[in-house]
Amino acid sequence: MLQTNIDQGDLQDQRIKDYRSPLGVTHTETVTLPGIQTESGFAFDQIEVSYQTLGTLSPRRDNAILICHALSGNAHVAGIHPETGRPGWWDFHVGPGKAIDTDRFFVVCANVLGGCDGTTGPISLHPQTGKPYGMDFPAVSVNDMVTVQAKLLDHLGIEQLFAVTGGSMGGMQALAWTVNLPNRVRVCVPIATCVAHNALQIAFNEIGRRAIMDDPNWNGGIYTPGCRPKQGLAVARMVGHVTYLSEYAMTRKFGRKLQPQINPADADEALFAVESYLHHQGKSFVDRFDPNSYLYLTKALDQFDLFGGQPPESVLSLVTARFLVISFASDWLYPPAQSRELVRLLKRARAVVTYINLETLYGHDSFLIENPEFSNVLRHYLENEYRAATFEERGAGI
């Protein structure tokens, strides 16, 4: 539990310093892949992709799991980052003996198209101008992200994924895999996600975009590293952060605790600990995320529609994957009702679906927080499905 007399950032840093990952230091690589045409009609000649692999691809090439990251994630999914010293965003799930067992599975995680951590995105240089794309970057979709991931798998020699998984925006990509490339995925584990954003989800994203674009430093998307729309992006992150937490989590962490040594009459200063925490979250995000990328990725989220306006039955009739759908009871941003709707549609299309709503208390953030029940569910499902799949392939062990 956080203390009010310690700066939240320092505490976070101390925790990270003490953290040990059984994977040790892990690296990301960058590869230049053949270009794609986006759904919006733009043709990339080539695309850079930053990715990480963990574990070993089996001789049968049947043990690959693609992990798709959420809005603010990146390719560094597990192990310790060689420069920042920080653990990957899903280190608690991914590693030897963990739920996604790197002794058994070959894990792939790549920064998405439109991102800002090594994969082609708005901060990349436009080949025709030699300057960052900025807002000349084409609109990208979740489907485009999946198309690029498929090119990466081609490069890695993986014809079929054993599984694809991810939370939030990562869950949308996982779902899109099963529809767009049904023959290339056996198992899909979408977590805390939906088939399409509702008005509330769109509204919160739009507030974040508005805050960024209202920042004079945004300047139509043309800014230099020294003069970025930091304040607008910080507000966007603060909005996001609040929606990721539950009321319970905020009450337990902060309640009405005060920041010390503050003049309550000064409206410009944080009075409550929760305000200081949000400021810190906003500021630290600004150092690692590109504001234009935030605009593009949130638009991709809002415009995602698994069925693309078609009847769900006809779209899902092509799907062959088996599903484990996971939601969190306290998630009010991607509420369990959205996962239940997904399950209902999948079942109606005669897909094999397991569904669990985990009784966690930490809101949408639950998919990023260590939780033995969550890990056990994921571990057992993947083990059983992998055993069944390999048993099937090997001809019932004869």
Next chain:
Amino acid sequence: MLQTNIDQGDLQDQRIKDYRSPLGVTHTETVTLPGIQTESGFAFDQIEVSYQTLGTLSPRRDNAILICHALSGNAHVAGIHPETGRPGWWDFHVGPGKAIDTDRFFVVCANVLGGCDGTTGPISLHPQTGKPYGMDFPAVSVNDMVTVQAKLLDHLGIEQLFAVTGGSMGGMQALAWTVNLPNRVRVCVPIATCVAHNALQIAFNEIGRRAIMDDPNWNGGIYTPGCRPKQGLAVARMVGHVTYLSEYAMTRKFGRKLQPQINPADADEALFAVESYLHHQGKSFVDRFDPNSYLYLTKALDQFDLFGGQPPESVLSLVTARFLVISFASDWLYPPAQSRELVRLLKRARAVVTYINLETLYGHDSFLIENPEFSNVLRHYLENEYRAATFEERGAGI
């Protein structure tokens, strides 16, 4: 239900044009009252207060109901505004034969201290400089608002209120009346409110404040009418507006409906109807609200603590009012759990409390939306309590 092919603002304007109030045109007055000392230690020499009265004060002066407004409200509680043509913010509850029956009750509603609609606030001129106070305005509290309202009642010759009521910030004022001036109020109807903000409520307010103060036009609170921090205030309002609505209301109103004639690739334009609606809400708020006032009032909200750090039992032991506590099932900003906590504390202090959680679907905004069940509950409670009070005073009718 809103249509996507009509601009939300136009539709709203059409509805307002067609609206008829049995009160007809109503007016607000302004009075200069003796000053007060704020809890923060500032001494006002005098205070201007904008207020509205409706109905007639009885010869016994026992039929006054004070209605306290919420964050963005004002003194114009019912009837048609002579200049804007808009109905008062609680017209559906207040008028002849309505829940707060102006044939029976004398209604008073005043713009709060720190507001921006006629009562002394940050846009008022500082007597020493002749310029607007801006951020030199002292920190104000909900208790200070109540102190000013009491001065207004002195001016109107009302020793004791029959009732005090209000929703959200108005509910906090109503509760503060029963604690600060227990002998001056018989009945209290706090609606969709709480005894103190939780971390989530503080967090959303802080995001709004941050957006305002990050706007370069805010300029430390010194701005001219032609150069106000409109964009920051609009973002703050958008955040507020989203938290006032329920997921159901947003889904029903907007879902994923698109704005017509928009290029989906243009991240700067509203694609979804909900985005356009939020933009409209933000922009129209900017024309009628002062950004500094927004900072001061949200700070007053966040810092409100009915018990001021004292044990609730000892604070409430002085309370003599009878209570009707109302919450709304779909209100996730001021959730029913906060009202239940209030009820629990009042009951423990042996106060007479009636509690109802109304099964509305429209979130926190429910207290501003016409609803027969809500009106009936309020009407019957006030009628019964008034009958009992007058019966008591007249000596059981003998």
